[in-house]
Amino acid sequence: MSTFFTDEDNGWTDDSISFGDGAPAPAQSIEAPDANSLAVPGAPAPTVAFAVAVVESDPPTQQQVASLLGEGVSTFATLEELAARLTGTPVVAVLGPSSSTPDSLAFVDRLLQSHRELGAILVTNELTTALLQQALRVGVRDVLAMPVETTQLVEAVQRVASALSTAPLDGDPSALGVADEEAGKVVTVFSTKGGAGKSVIAVNLAVLLAQRSAKPVCLVDADLQFGDIAVMLKLAPQHTIVDAVGAIDRLDIPMLQSLLATHESSGLLILPAPLEPAFADQIGASEMVQIVETLRKFCSFVVIDTPAYFNDVVLGLIEISDDVLLVAGMDIPNIKNVKIGLQTLRLLNTPMEKLRLILNRANSKVKLDVSEVERTLQVTADSLIPSDVVVPQSVNKGVPVVQDSPKSGVSRALHELADIFIPVDAKRRRR
Ligand SMILES: Nc1ncnc2c1ncn2[C@@H]1O[C@H](COP(=O)(O)OP(=O)(O)O)[C@@H](O)[C@H]1O
Numbered sequence: 366m367s368t369f370f371t372d373e374d375n376g377w378t379d380d381s382i383s384f385g386d387g388a389p390a391p392a393q394s395i396e397a398p399d400a401n402s403l404a405v406p407g408a409p410a411p412t413v414a415f416a417v418a419v420v421e422s423d424p425p426t427q428q429q430v431a432s433l434l435g436e437g438v439s440t441f442a443t444l445e446e447l448a449a450r451l452t453g454t455p456v457v458a459v460l461g462p463s464s465s466t467p468d469s470l471a472f473v474d475r476l477l478q479s480h481r482e483l484g485a486i487l488v489t490n491e492l493t494t495a496l497l498q499q500a501l502r503v504g505v506r507d508v509l510a511m512p513v514e515t516t517q518l519v520e521a522v523q524r525v526a527s528a529l530s531t532a533p534l535d536g537d538p539s540a541l542g543v544a545d546e547e548a549g550k551v552v553t554v555f556s557t558k559g560g561a562g563k564s565v566i567a568v569n570l571a572v573l574l575a576q577r578s579a580k581p582v583c584l585v586d587a588d589l590q591f592g593d594i595a596v597m598l599k600l601a602p603q604h605t606i607v608d609a610v611g612a613i614d615r616l617d618i619p620m621l622q623s624l625l626a627t628h629e630s631s632g633l634l635i636l637p638a639p640l641e642p643a644f645a646d647q648i649g650a651s652e653m654v655q656i657v658e659t660l661r662k663f664c665s666f667v668v669i670d671t672p673a674y675f676n677d678v679v680l681g682l683i684e685i686s687d688d689v690l691l692v693a694g695m696d697i698p699n700i701k702n703v704k705i706g707l708q709t710l711r712l713l714n715t716p717m718e719k720l721r722l723i724l725n726r727a728n729s730k731v732k733l734d735v736s737e738v739e740r741t742l743q744v745t746a747d748s749l750i751p752s753d754v755v756v757p758q759s760v761n762k763g764v765p766v767v768q769d770s771p772k773s774g775v776s777r778a779l780h781e782l783a784d785i786f787i788p789v790d791a792k793r794r795r796r
C-alpha cells in the first residue's frame with residue numbers, strides 16, 4: 366500500500382510512504398527516479414502523505430540514521446537548511462545527536478511553533494532525564510538513544526506522522542476528533558492495606574478491558590514510590606510518569622501516547638511509575654489529574670493502581686474516578702483498615718455510589734465469612750476473588766493470571782469483575 370504526493374514547487378522530491386509488511390525500503394516502482402519510500406511493518410495506513418528528513422551535521426552519523434529509515438529520506442546538515450525547505454508539506458524530522466545542544470533545541474522550539482506541519486524526533490548518544498525533559502518541553506515528540514533499532518525508529522516516525530495528520534491547526538481541540546466522543550471511564554483500585562491485591566486486580570482487570578474494548582485502555586501505576594506494574598507485565602519501559610510530568614505544559618494526546626508502553630499480547634497501554642522512589646516527590650495531584658484527563662480523551666477506560674495510603678495524588682484521583690474499587694483481604698487487620706478507609710472516604714464526601722468492594726482471597730479456607738465482613742463494613746461485596754497459588758505463580762512469571770491460567774477460578778472471578786464494566790456473554794468467553 367502506498368500513498369503518493371508530488372509538490373514540485375516546495376523543493377521536496379516526490380515522496381511515497383508505504384505502510385505495509387516487510388522490511389524498510391524495498392525500492393518502489395515509482396516513476397520519479399529519486400522517489401522516497403518508508404515502510405512501517407504492521408502499521409496502519411496514514412491519512413496524509415509526509416516526507417522524512419534526517420538532520421545531522423556529522424556525515425557518518427547522518428548516514429547511519431538515514432540508512433535505518435530506508436531509501437528516499439532527505440538529509441540535511443543543519444536545522445537552518447531544513448527550515449529553508451519547509452513549505453507546508455507534512456514532514457517528520459529525525460534530529461541527530463548534534464541537535465541536542467541548548468541552542469539547537471531553542472531553534473527547534475521556534476521551528477515547531479511556526480511550522481505546524483513539522484514533527485520532530487530526537488536521536489541522542491546518551492538519554493538523560495534532563496535532556497528528555499528539555500526536548501519534550503520544546504515540542505520534540507520522542508527521544509531515542511543510540512544505537513537505535515530500525516523498528517523502534519520507524520515506529521516513532523509513524524507515530525509522529527499520524528499525530529501530524531490529526532494535529533489541530535488553530536488550537537481548536539475539537540480538531541483532534543475526540544472532543545465530541547464520550548470521555549473514558551476512570552477506575553481507581555485502592556486499599557488502605559499493602560499486599561491486599563490491588564496491583565494484581567488492577568493489572569488483570571485492565572488486561573481484560575483492553576481485550577474487550579475497541580478503543581485503547583490504559584493502566585496508570587500511581588503507586589509512585591513502589592509501583593510494580595511494569596514488573597508484573599514484564600516490561601522494560603522507556604518512559605514513566607516522570608516524563609509525562611516533565612512535559613506537562615505541552616502534554617497533549619500524541620505526546621502522551623509516545624510515552625506509553627504497550628503490553629503486546631493484550632494491547633493494554635501502560636504509564637509506569639517512576640523508576641526511582643525519590644522521583645515520586647516531583648509528581649503532584651494536579652499533574653496526575655491532568656495526565657489522567659488527557660488519557661480518558663482517547664481511552665475507553667483508564668485503570669489506576671495506587672499505594673496503600675491516602676495522599677494528595679490518591680485523593681485527586683479518587684475525586685475524578687467514576688468507580689473506586691476498594692480491595693480488602695480476608696483477615697481482621699485488612700477489614701479493620703478498610704473500615705477506616707471507608708470512614709475517611711465518607712468524611713471526604715466521596716459519593717458512596719462510586720465505591721465497589723472487592724474481597725480478595727475470599728474462599729472457604731479462611732476463617733472469615735463474607736457475610737460477616739459485609740456486615741462489619743456495612744457494604745455488600747461486588748466481587749469475590751478466591752485465593753489461588755496460580756496468582757503468585759503468574760506474578761513471578763510476569764504474565765497476568767487471566768492469560769497464564771485462564772481457566773482458574775481466580776480468572777473466572779476477574780472476568781466477572783470485568784463484566785461490571787464491559788459485559789461479555791459467559792458462553793462466548795469460555796470458547
Ligand atoms: N487471590 C490471590 N490469591 C493468591 N495470592 C494473591 C491473590 N491476590 C494477590 N495475591 C498475592 O499477594 C501479593 C500481593 O499482591 P499485590 O497485588 O501486589 O498487592 P498490593 O498491590 O495491594 O500491595 C502478591 O504476591 C500476589 O501474588
Ligand SMILES: [Mg+2]
Binds near residue numbers: 563
Ligand atoms: Mg501494589
